[in-house]
Each structure stands twice: as structure tokens, then as C-alpha cells.
């Protein structure tokens with residue numbers, strides 16, 4: 001039996017999700033910044049709207065237009081600048097899309113995308129131009145994807161990715177896990193999610209009971225880019241997951257003016273460890289159109305890694321990786 005989980009003193013995760021901030025002016029007002037202090041753009045919202053949970057906004061510093069959390073979500077004019085080499089589908093993912101909602105590119109692992117929606121919209125996201133509407137599978141298509149996994153015994157791990165897979169209901173998740181658990185060669189289910197960080201209320205008793213119900217091993221890979229994201233509520237969500245036997249890792253994206261200095265990355269690793277989370281990957285930005293201003297050049301990234309290795313125990317140094325279209329694994333940058 002699981003230990004009772006302390007009640008969150010806030011509303012349910014569904015309430016948080018239906019109460020997202022979508023208006024940039026409201027966001028700025030909440031953090032005490034005048035719109036004139038920034039180069040805000042409303043035009044870029046047509047393609048990729050603003051979405052940010054209130055709990056995440058509460059972790060931003062008041063009155064700081066350079067706040068590392070604010071800069072991750074704020075729609076800025078800079079997104080309209082064209083940078084050479086920054087294109088709509090930098091990973092050419094559609095080639096590896098054998099059926100809607102499934103990506104099979106790496107040995108032994110398939111990526112399932114149960115939903116296109118996320119709790120937060122990160123402006124640097126490489127999926128901002130992905131044709132999600134064609135990738136919202138119906139039940140029949142789900143069964144085809146499950147059939148695809150069943151037919152290939154080399155697949156031992158299913159990665160739920162997205163969008164954010166925890167945006168789907170526990171009921172839908174249960175349906176999916178029920179089918180996955182019935183596939184004999186499947187050993188692990190990995191969940192790539194930003195929910196425990198941006199809406200920690202998502203990690204409740206019901207969700208943990210659901211995971212505990214299966215023989216499968218569960219791995220949760222969080223996505224946090226800055227120590228300031230990891231408040232005590234996030235720490236508590238991680239603790240609950242750990243107590244349910246889930247292994248926890250984190251991936252970050254190296255982002256200019258957000259975490260592109262050794263101290264920010266050291267603090268992030270240390271804070272992750274305090275939360276029971278092991279740093280996994282530090283990604284170089286995928287060159288997606290509209291995100292050029294977040295890019296950190298390769299020489300700077302390599303220098304940062306040298307600094308990190310000097311400052312942190314080896315087990316807290318993430319692997320710097322780059323996604324390459326043709327590669328069938330993440331490419332380490334050494």
C-alpha cells in the first residue's frame with residue numbers, strides 16, 4: 001500500500017489546466033512588469049499561443065523582465081527574426097511517423113504521442129510547428145499503434161511523449177497502460193512530461209495508484225531548465241513519484257540568457273538532486289524557426305560542460321546532446 005499523500009493546498013490539476021494564463025498583458029501584470037519594458041509580440045501568438053499555469057507564474061521574480069522563467073514563455077518580437085538554418089521541422093520527424101501518434105527511430109524504443117496538448121507553451125519548443133492535428137489518433141489508430149508494438153519483439157520500451165502525455169486523463173492513461181501491460185516483450189514505460197514541474201498537482205494519489213497497478217517499470221523524465229522552477233511543491237511531487245517506485249530523470253534545453261552560465265547549471269543539478277532527480281540530457285537547441293534568439297553556440301556549450309565537470313560530482317553532470325536528423329540516437333557533444 002502507498003502512504004497517504006499530503007493534500008495539495010490548491011485546486012485539482014484539471015482546475016489548474018482550465019485556468020491557464022493566455023493573455024501576455026495579464027502575465028506581465030501578475031509579475032509587475034510594464035509592457036514597454038519588453039519587446040512583446042501579439043502576432044506570434046497566432047501560430048503558437050501563450051499558455052502558462054499560474055503556479056509557474058508564481059515562481060517568477062516580480063519586476064524582472066529578464067526572469068529565466070518568464071523568458072521561456074513570453075511571446076517576443078525576436079521570434080519573427082529569421083536565422084539561417086532555423087526551419088519548421090528541423091528533425092524531419094514526419095519521415096519516421098509510421099502511423100499517426102507513433103515515432104519509431106531508435107532501437108528498442110518507440111515514442112507514442114497520446115496528445116498534442118501541453119500545460120505550458122515553451123517558446124523554444126521544436127514541436128511548435130509539428131502537424132499535431134494529423135497526429136491526434138482515434139481509438140482505431142491507437143489499436144493499430146499497439147498492434148505495431150506487439151508485432152515487433154525488439155521494442156522493450158515505450159516512451160510517452162507529446163505534447164505532454166500527462167495532459168490526458170487518468171482514465172485514458174489507464175486504457176493505454178492496460179494495453180501496453182499486455183504486450184509480453186515490453187519492460188518499461190517512460191513518460192516525458194513537464195507536468196510535475198509546471199502543475200505538480202498532477203501527481204496525485206490516483207495517478208500513483210494507477211502506476212502501482214502494473215508489473216511494468218516506470219521512468220519519468222521531467223523537463224526543467226532552471227533551479228527556480230523547482231519549488232517545494234515540485235519537490236513533493238517528485239518524492240511521491242519516488243515512493244511509488246518511479247525512477248526520475250531530467251532533461252533541459254540549453255537556452256541563451258536563461259541557463260547558459262555555469263552557476264545556473266550547477267544550481268539546477270544540485271536542486272534536481274535535492275528533489276531526488278538525476279540530470280539526464282542537456283539538449284542543444286533544435287533549430288526550429290522562431291527560436292533563433294535562444295541559441296547557444298557550440299563553443300560556448302562545450303566550455304560550459306568543461307566548467308560543469310570541474311564544479312560538480314560526475315553523477316550530476318548531464319550529457320550534452322544534439323539531435324541529428326539521420327542519427328538513430330541522441331548525439332553526444334564532446
Ligand SMILES: *Cc1c(COP(=O)(O)O)cnc(C)c1O
Nearest residue numbers: 103104105106109110111159330
Ligand atoms: C529522444 C528520443 C528517444 C529516446 O532517446 P533516449 O536516448 O533513450 O533518451 C526515442 N525516440 C526518439 C524518436 C527520440 O527522439
Ligand code: SF4
Nearest residue numbers: 118121122125163194
Ligand atoms: S512539448 Fe515540452 S517543451 Fe514543447 S511546449 Fe510542450 S512542455 Fe514545452
